[in-house]
Amino acid sequence: MMSAKVTYQGKYRFESVYLKSGDEIHTDASQDSGGEGFHPTPVHVLAIALATCAMTTMAMGVEKHGDSFNGCYAEIGNIEEDDEKVTVSKITITFHLKASYNDAMRKRIEAYARKGCYVGNSLTAEKNFIYLYE
Secondary structure, three states: OOOEEEEEEEOOEEEEEEOOOOOEEEEEOOHHHOOOOOOOOHHHHHHHHHHHHHHHHHHHHHHHOOOOOOOOEEEEEEEEEEOOOOEEEEEEEEEEEOOOOOHHHHHHHHHHHHHOOHHHHHOOOEEEEEEEEO
């Protein structure tokens, strides 16, 4: 069964529709590659998918232990690409988490991010995760 439809819109822009909800995601090629650069590139969407997947597993773990994950967020930083291999070689994500999490919870959160995310487990790129407890 089809879950999403991706349609070319011209000028290296694509519209992706998640069929269950009708939610749309648009991507552009970078301006360096001849695109308009208005929407995120597919590589940025990959980094966003990694961040949201890691944070989903973190939230599940935190809430399973009776705490709240509300207010936590991530910032996607540098994304390194290897032009020769045509791969993403490194993705840097900074997670902003609650200072109130104790040491045991922090260890759990970091393990969830590293080991519990299907997207992260599927990528060969280096995942540079930075955890800020503030």
